[in-house]
Amino acid sequence: MADRKRIYLSSPHMSDEGYEREYVGQAFDSNWIAPLGENIDGFEAEFAAITGAEQAVALSSGTAAIHLALKCAGVGEGDRVICQSFTFCGSANPIIYQNAIPVFADSDYETWNICPNALETAIKKHKPKAVIAVHLYGLAADMDAIISLCDHYGVAVIEDAAEALGTLYKGRHAGTIGDYGVFSFNGNKILTTSGGGILTAHSSEMADKVRFWATQSRDPAPYYLHSQLGYNYRLSNVLAGIGRGQLKVLDDRVAKKRMIFDYYKRELCGCGDLEFMPERAWNQPNFWLSCITLGESGRVGDIIAVLEAENIESRRLWMPMHLQPYYKDHDYVGSDVSETLFNTGLCLPSDTKMTESDLSLVCGIVKEVLSR
Numbered sequence: 001m002a003d004r005k006r007i008y009l010s011s012p013h014m015s016d017e018g019y020e021r022e023y024v025g026q027a028f029d030s031n032w033i034a035p036l037g038e039n040i041d042g043f044e045a046e047f048a049a050i051t052g053a054e055q056a057v058a059l060s061s062g063t064a065a066i067h068l069a070l071k072c073a074g075v076g077e078g079d080r081v082i083c084q085s086f087t088f089c090g091s092a093n094p095i096i097y098q099n100a101i102p103v104f105a106d107s108d109y110e111t112w113n114i115c116p117n118a119l120e121t122a123i124k125k126h127k128p129k130a131v132i133a134v135h136l137y138g139l140a141a142d143m144d145a146i147i148s149l150c151d152h153y154g155v156a157v158i159e160d161a162a163e164a165l166g167t168l169y170k171g172r173h174a175g176t177i178g179d180y181g182v183f184s185f186n187g188n189k190i191l192t193t194s195g196g197g198i199l200t201a202h203s204s205e206m207a208d209k210v211r212f213w214a215t216q217s218r219d220p221a222p223y224y225l226h227s228q229l230g231y232n233y234r235l236s237n238v239l240a241g242i243g244r245g246q247l248k249v250l251d252d253r254v255a256k257k258r259m260i261f262d263y264y265k266r267e268l269c270g271c272g273d274l275e276f277m278p279e280r281a282w283n284q285p286n287f288w289l290s291c292i293t294l295g296e297s298g299r300v301g302d303i304i305a306v307l308e309a310e311n312i313e314s315r316r317l318w319m320p321m322h323l324q325p326y327y328k329d330h331d332y333v334g335s336d337v338s339e340t341l342f343n344t345g346l347c348l349p350s351d352t353k354m355t356e357s358d359l360s361l362v363c364g365i366v367k368e369v370l371s372r
């Protein structure tokens with residue numbers, strides 16, 4: 001163990017070909033270190049071509065992209081926004097940035113994402129301006145059901161696809177189906193720019209608004225004129241260069257994540273009450289993290305501890321927002337699905353640099369703990 005490298009949940013994985021260095025090098029050579037430049041334009045265009053998004057705007061983070069998606073949807077002070085409770089806090093915090101009121105909705109076991117029944121109940125009760133549906137762990141949410149409800153009640157749909165680059169829902173890329181889509185290039189995501197995000201939209205008017213807000217809302221004038229509140233949310237041209245290189249290996253990364261999931265499934269299926277995250281016919285996930293559930297919470301803690309002792313990273317599933325101390329006073333619609341997933345779930349190491357012997361080691365440990 002002593003000289004084996006740590007096995008990670010999901011760490012940055014640059015291309016073997018060195019594409020990222022080439023694009024970053026071009027930024028240095030042309031001195032387009034900042035602010036915008038060719039890599040930003042290229043990153044946005046190449047991203048749109050790969051995902052089928054009509055418009056893509058590169059931003060400093062996924063959280064910034066959610067913030068500006070809420071602004072696009074007209075969310076302001078006192079408005080309600082329904083957010084999937086089972087998610088990372090980056091989905092929900094921008095609701096507070098806009099002085100709006102979050103309402104959390106439960107997930108279902110079929111998708112692990114927002115439950116259409118809970119969503120409809122929450123919409124009727126709160127008359128929200130927008131809904132934030134998440135494609136958690138790269139599993140696609142039930143978009144047809146979500147969109148038909150939101151169309152019926154006139155609510156904007158924001159897809160948080162931060163974890164879902166490479167995921168297809170009925171053949172369409174997750175994050176390009178609703179009114180707005182959000183992607184993250186944080187260090188632990190399937191592709192990374194060290195930090196960054198993309199907001200997708202359907203009209204160039206909206207994309208231009210996002211670019212305007214993200215560069216301090218600078219009005220066209222020969223001096224610094226501002227008629228609206230602005231933000232410093234654009235991605236740097238250097239980091240966009242990393243993103244362009246990373247996009248070239250997206251298919252390889254998805255294939256490896258899928259291979260990791262299949263390996264775990266083959267080795268661990270049928271071990272006690274272990275179950276895998278749900279796969280659906282209409283869902284082609286990117287398998288960002290391979291997740292399992294066990295019958296009880298204690299077993300999850302045991303596995304995490306034994307893996308950690310072997311210098312292997314694993315983690316519980318996201319703690320739902322309605323259980324977070326910061327959000328405990330906000331309304332929650334649903335039952336105990338997200339809470340049960342949190343209590344009994346585990347993310348297995350899913351790093352695309354893992355070897356077969358790493359995978360075999362992890363499976364051996366999990367099996368050993370479950371046989372106790």
Ligand SMILES: *Cc1c(COP(=O)(O)O)cnc(C)c1O
Pocket residue numbers: 060061062063064087088089090091134136160162163183184185186195196197
């Ligand atoms: C990572 C993540 C975000 C936030 O993205 P950042 O780029 O880290 O700001 C939002 N939502 C989900 C579900 C995420 O996993």
